Amino acid sequence: MRITNIRFYSFLLLNVISFLSFSQTKHTLSGYVKEQGSKELLIGVTIYSSDKSAGTVSNDFGYYAMELTEGKHTIIYNFVGYKAIEKEVTISKDLVLTVELPSMESALSEVVVNASKTQKKVSEEVRMSSIEVPIKTIKDIPALFGEKDVLKVLQLMPGVQSGSEGQSGLYVRGGGPDQNLIILDGATVYNAQHLFGFFSLFNGDALRSVELIKGGFPARYGGRLSSVIDMNMKDGSKEKITGELGVGVISSKGLIEGPFAKGKGSFIVSGRRTYIDILAQPIILAANSGNPAGYFFYDLNAKANYEIDDKNRVYLSGYFGRDKFYFNYSEPFDSYKAKFRFGWGNATGTARWNHIFNPKLFSNTALIYSFYELAISEKDEQLNQPLFELNYGSGINDYSIKQDFDWYANNNHKVKFGLVATNHRFTPDALVIRDNFDGSLIDRKTEYKSLETGLYIEDEWKISKRLKSLHGIRLSTFSSEGTTYIKPEPRIGLAYALRKDLSMKASYASMNQYIHLLSNSGVGLPTDLWVPATEQVKPQSSRQVALGFAKDFEKQKFSLTLEGYYKEMDNIIAYKEGASFLAIEQDIDDGSIQSISWEENITSGSGTSYGGELLLQKKQGRLNGWIGYTLSWTKQQFPELNGGKEFFARYDRRHDISVVLVYEIKDNITLSGTWVYGTGNAITLPVSSYRLEDITVNSSINRWFDYTNLGTEYTERNGFRMEAYHRADIGLQISKPRKHGIRTWEFSAYNMYNRRNPFFYYIGNEQLFDDTSRQVLKKISIFPILPSVSWNYKFN
Amino acid sequence: MKQIALIISFISIFGCQSIVENVPLPETEVKAVAFGYFDNLNLTNKQNISLTKSKPVFYTANSQSSDYEPIQDAQITITGNGDNYEFYYEPGDEEYEPSQVVNLQSGSEYTLTVNSPEFGVLKSTQTMPQPLGAYTIRIDSTEREYDTDYRVSIELDNPLNQYYRIEVFGQNLSMVEAEGIYVDREYFKLTGSEKQLSTSFTEYNKSFGGDKRYIYLVISSITEDYYNYGRLLKDYNPQNPFGEPTLLPSNFEGGLGIFALSSGVVIQIR
Secondary structure, eight states: OHHHHHHHHHHHHHHHHHHSOOSSOEEEEEEEEEETTTOOBOSSOEEEETTSSOEEEOOTTSEEEEEEESEEEEEEEEOTTBOOEEEEEEESSOEEOOEEEOBGGGOOGGGBOOGGGTOOOGGGOSOOSEEEOOHHHHHHSOOGGGOOOHHHHHTTSTTEEOOSTTOOOOEETTOOGGGEEEEETTEEOSOOEEGGGTEESOOGGGEEEEEEEOSSOOTTOOSOSSEEEEEEEOOOOSSOOEEEEEEOSSEEEEEEEEEETTTTEEEEEEEEEEOHHHHHHHHHHHHTTTOOEEEEEEEEEEEEEEEEETTEEEEEEEEEEEEEEEEEEEEGGGTEEEEEEEEEEEEEEEEEEEEEEETTEEEEEEEEEEEEEEEEEEEEEETTEEEEEEEEEEEEEEEEEEEEEEEEEETTEEEEEEEEEEEEEEEEEEEEEEETTTTEEEEEEOOEEEEEEEEEEEEEEEOSSSEEEEEEEEEEEEEETTEEEEEEEEEEEEEEEEETTEEEEEEEEEEEEOEEEEOOTTOOSSOOEEEEOOSSSOOEEEEEEEEEEEEEETTTTEEEEEEEEEEEEEEEEEEOTTOBTTOEEEOTTTOOEEEOOHHHHEEEEEEEEEEEEEEEEEOSSSEEEEEEEEEEEEEEEOTTSGGGOOEEOTTOOSEEEEEEEEEEEETTEEEEEEEEEEOOOEEOOEEEEEEEEEEEEOTTSOEEEEEEEEEEEEOSTTOEEOOOEEEEEEEEEEEEEOSSEEEEEEEEEESTTOOOOOSEEEEEEEEOTTSOEEEEEEEEEOOOSEEEEEEEEEEO | OHHHHHHHHHHHHHHOOOEEEEOOOOOOOOOEEEEEEEESSTTOSOOOEEEEEOEESBSSBOOOGGGSOBOOSOEEEEEETTEEEEEEEETTTTEEEESSOOOOOTTOEEEEEEEETTTEEEEEEEEOOOOOOSEEEEEEEEEOSSOEEEEEEEEESSOOOSEEEEEEEEEETTSSTTTTOEEEEEEEEOOTTOOEEEEEEEEOOTTTTGGGEEEEEEEEEEOHHHHHHHHHHHTOOTTOTTBOOOOOOOOOBTSEEEEEEEEEEEEEOO
C-alpha cells in the first residue's frame, strides 16, 4: 500500500511540475482548420511542427492551439481524406492562423506536400481502442438496399458485432446495445434504429465525423459501459448554396446547405423517407381484402451556425425521426373495425456556444434535449361502440446542460475539463387495457424523474519522447426516487514508443451506467424499456483493461493494431425467467390479467468479456480498406437465471471476421466489396417436454397431484448455437460530371452468393401422414441475394 | 441505364422473402421424470411419487399431458435416518405409493432413489427442513362490499431455516368440489437477520357460501432446491409468446423432476 501511495504522489508531483514551463519564450499558435471551399470545420486534424517539437489535434469544433518557440517554423496540417499542407510561420507573439485543407478530390497541387509521409499514425496516438471512420468510406461501402448506414460500417470493425441478420444494433466487447453511448452533436440518441433495426437513424450525408471508442475511455465520456459513438453533423457550406438528391430502392433523400449572413453563418438540412408503404399498397390491399397496412420511416437533420466574431460562435442542431407501422381491419357485415398502430421515434436538439477566452482556453456551452418514445395501440369497435382498447407506451425525456473547456496548457499537457447535468424523465411503461366485453381495466403509468451529473478532468501528457499518457477522472452522480449514487471513475491510458512506428499501449477505464434498457430476448422489436437505477435496481458498472500494439508500415501505407482486453461488468440486468415485457401476468385461477412492476420483472447479475482484436487497415491509395478479426468470450452469471450457473451471453461470438475493400478503378469509378463471418448467436432451445406434477389441495385440504401443465426441459441458457453467419456484398459507383453537378449511379448486391443466413429460429408444426403433427425447429432467412440501385446527384 | 435501374429496383423490392427451412438437430435423450413432495403435516392422503418419461420436443408426434408414459417397472426407495421406505406401482393412479406412511424427521438427510431398467438410477438427497419454531402472526383485513383483502405478517422468533413458503387456500363448500378452491403461494428467502414473512391476498365474492367458507394458511420451512423450483413454477407460463423461457431446475441426478421436502404448520383463519 505504501509503495502504491508513493508512486501515486510521485506521479502527481511529476504531473504538476511538468505543467510549469522553464524553457525559452513561447507563444501560442491557434486557429481553426476548415475544408477548402465549403469552410466546413474539420475535427481531428493532426497539426505539428516539422521538427516535431510541437503538435496537437483539432478539437470537436475544428479549433487547435499549440506552443511554439520564437522564430520560424514549418507547420504541417494533415487529415485523412484531405491533402496535407504546410504553412511557414514566424512566431514572435501569439498568432491566430486558420487553415483550409483541400479534399483529395479538389486538391490544389501547389499547396500539397507528399501525403504519404504525413498521414496520421496510429502508433503516435496515445489513445487505443478507438476508430475514426471517414465519412467517404461509409459512402463507398455497399449496403442493404443501397441505404448507407453508419452503424453497419461500425459493425465491420473488430470488437463490434451485429445482432441478427441485417440489424444495426451494436454489441461492443461483450456489451449490449444499451451500453453504447450514441451521441449526435452532443445529444444522446436512445434508440438508433429504423425499421425494427434494419437501418440506423443516421443519414451519412449529414455527418461530418464518426468516432467509435471501445475502451480506454477519456474522462469526458460517461454514462455507458461498453462504447461511445460520437457523431457530429456537418455545419453546412459557407461558400454557396448547394445540395444533393438521392433516389434509392426503398427511400429517397435530399440535402441542402449554404451560407447566410454574408458567409458568417451556414445551414444544412437533410431528410429522407421510405416509400415501400406507398409502392406496395395496391398489393397489400389485394392481399388483405381491402384492408390497408403499411410501414414507413422518415428522418430530418438540420443545423445552423453563426460566427458572431473571432471568439464566439453559436450552433443550433436537431434531429427528428419516426417509424410507423399501421394496420386497419374492417368487417362491414358485422360493422366491426380494428386499428393497430406501432411506432417509435427520437428527437434531439442542441444549442451550443463556443467561446475563446484566450488562445489557450476554449469553451463550449451546450443546452441539449433528447427524447425517445415507443407507442403501441389497438382499438376495436363494433357498431361504432368501443369493444377493446390497448395503449402501451414507454419513453425517456432528457434536458441537459453541459460546459466543456479545452485548455492547451503547454505542448506537454492538453487538459479538458467540464461538467454536465442531465434531468431524465423516464416513463418505462404506460399501459391502458380497456375490455368492454368483460369490463376489465388496467390503467397504470410509471414515471421517474432523475438527475445525472458528471464532473471530469483529463490530461493528455507527453511524459517523455517515448511515453505519453491520457489520464483523468470523472465523478458521476445519479439521484432518483430518493436514492443517490456517487461514483468516481478513474481512467488512464499509456502509450510507449518501442521504436519508430511501433508503440505499446495500455489502458484502464472504470465506467458506470445509471440507466438500464430492459430488452426481451424473445422479441426482435423495439419493445425496449429505458429505466433508471433505483434503490432495488443498482447502477451497472464495468472495469476494463486493455493492452495492445500499434504499428505503422509507412512504405506500404497501412497500419496494424493488435489489442487484448478484459472487462468485468456488475449489476447488469435481464428479465427474470418467465417474465414478459408487457409486465402483466395472467392469474392461473380466474384468467384475469394483473399488472406487475417492471422492477419485479428483472434480475441483476454480472458479466465478463475478454478477447483479442486485430485490425489491418489501409487508408490511402486507390485500394484501401481493412481486415478485422475478433476472438472473444462473453459470459454472464445471474443468481436467478440458469440455476445460478454461468452462461454465455446471447451475443457471445467466438470468431468475427470482416474484410472491407474499396478500389478506385478510375477517378470516377469505385468498386467495393465486403465479406463478413461470425459465429452463430447463442439461444435457449427447448429439448424435451414432460408431465409437470404440481401439488394442490382438494376439499379436505389433502394434497394431490395436478397434471394440468407440461414442463419443458431447455438447453442451459443460451446453450444452443444458431448457424454461423457469413455474407459478401459488392458495389460499383459510377460518377459523371453533368451540367449542374455530379451524377452518381450505384449498383450493389447484398449477399451476393445467396447464403441463407438465419434471421431467427422458431418452433413450427409439421403435419404427418397419420393426421398427427410434430414440432420442428424452423429457420427463417429473409435476405437472399438482393441487388439494388441508387441514383445520386450532387449539385455544384 | 434507367431501364436497368427499374428492373433492379423491382427485384430488390420484391426480392425479400421468408425462406423457411427445417433445422437439423441432434437426437434428444428421453429421460425419467420423478416428482415427490413430502412434508410433516397430515395433509397427504397419498404420499405418492410420480414417475414418467419425457418426450423430445422436436421431430416426435405432439402429445397431451396424459400421453406421457409412466415408468412402471422401477424400484423406488427413500432412505435416511435409519428408515427405508419402499414404493410400489399403483396402476390405477399411475403413481408409486409407499408401503407404509412416510414420516420424515426434521434435520435428517433422506435420499430418494429410482432404479429402472430403461433409465438406470435417479437419485436426489435432501435434508428435511427444521420446523418453524415459535412465531407471532398478525393478520389485518379490509372488508369491501364483495371482497376482503388480507395482509399477513409472520415474525419468526428464531429462524432455523433460510427458505420458506406461505400457501393460502380456501374453499366455498356450497359449490361443487374443487371449483371454489383457490391456492396462492409465496416463496421467501431470508438473508442476514431477517425474520419476517409477509404476504397479502384477496377473498373474492365472499357472500357465496356464507359460513361454510374457510381459509387456511400453511406456513412451511422448505429446502433450497424446493425454493428455487417453486418460485419459478409460481410464474410458469410457457404459453406466453413474449415471455422469457423458464428453466425449471431439477434436483435429480440422471433425470428430471423434483424431490421436495417441507416442514410446516396449518392455520385456519376463517
